[in-house]
Amino acid sequence: MAKNWTAEEEEHIRNNFPAQTYGELAEHFSVTTKAMESKIRRMGLKKQAILAEAIRPPEPAPVVQYEKPTVPKEPTPEPIESIHKLERRIEVYEETKKERTVRLEKTRDAAEVEKARREESRKQAPVAQALKTFEAGVKKLNAGKNSEAAKDFQALLDGPPTDMGLVLRARQYLSATISAEPLEPTLKTAEEMYNHGVVLFNNGDVEGALKILGVAAKQAPKDDRIMYVRALALGVSGDEEGATEQLQAAININETNRVYAHNDPDFAPLHGNPRFQELTEPQGEDDID
Structure with missing residues (x-):
């Protein structure tokens, strides 16, 4: 069923x-x-x-299509019209009569100021040069170059007047150079003159030494020391004849001067002189070289 x-x-x-x-x-x-x-x-x-x-496999997920984002385009600017095609406007300024007068007055005033400045500059040029000379003289005076400084100060006084204050100062400094010159000592005796002459010769003042020794020789014509130093000074000055004459006189009074002259290096200028060689030639065994 x-x-x-x-x-x-x-x-x-x-x-x-x-x-x-x-x-x-x-x-x-x-x-x-x-x-x-x-x-x-x-x-x-x-x-x-x-x-x-x-x-059964699952159905694939649907593919989503995305649109690519796009950048918005900038609006294209309108083309600029060529500057040559633009309308040109030129404004011409008309100067009034009053404005022109003012402008001319300003120009004239500026020219006068410039003219005055140039004239003042020309006046100041000699003053500047004088000041430069004065400063040079002061530097020489400070350096002990009194004679050279005196020339600069004297040049200021001899030149055309520039600045009175500068001239007065130059006169004062000129007096300072004169007062700063070493004064020659008061020499009375032949001994004092002889000693001073030796000092002058050793200091290189050959002319001064000859001058003072000449005066000393008149006071002491028989002093062989004065003759000897005069011979040295004359030899250095180039007067070989006068030097040998003074040396001869000194040897005649004191024979020892022959030995002194033979060994004295200050007679080097006369070493080639025959007369000097004859005078300084040893005369005997007692002569010491």
């Missing part, structure tokens, strides 16, 4: 059909396997279709 299937039984079949065999389902409902297969066919169930549905 055929089995009447309830809705619950059919639902059970649908839920368990994929996992259970026909035999297991038939045993559950107490029917034959053949009857179970027939029921399943009538219900339209197919195990292969259910399995295929179960293992």
Whole structure:
């Protein structure tokens, strides 16, 4: 006798059909396997279709198409019209008569100022030169060059007057150079003159030495020391004849002067003079070289 299937039984079949065999389902409902297969066919169930549905891969996600963002284009500026095509406007300023008068007066005043400046500059040029000369004289005076400084100060006094203050100062400094000159000592005796003459000769003042020794020789014509130093000074000055004459006179008074002259290096200018060689030649064993 055929089995009447309830809705619950059919639902059970649908839920368990994929996992259970026909035999297991038939045993559950107490029917034959053949009857179970027939029921399943009538219900339209197919195990292969259910399995295929179960293992079907998921459908791919739909591809979303994105539009590439576009940068809005800047509006193209309107072309600038060539400057040569622009209308040129030149405004000509008309100077009024009053303005022209003022402008000319300013120009004339500026010219007068420049003229005065140039005249003042020309006046100051001699003063500047005089000041330069004065400063040079002061430097020489401070350096002990009194005679050279005196020339600068005298030049200021001899020149055309420039600045009265500068002239007065030049006169004062000129007096200072004169007062700063070493004064010749007051010499009275031939001995004092002889000693001073030796000092002058040793200091290189040959002319001064000859001058003072000449005065001393007049006071002491027989002083061989004065003659000897005069011979030295004359030899250095280049007067070989006068030098040998004075040396001869000194030797005549004191024979020792021959030895002194032979060994004195200050007579070097006369070493080539035959007369000097004759005068200084040793005369005997007592002469000492």
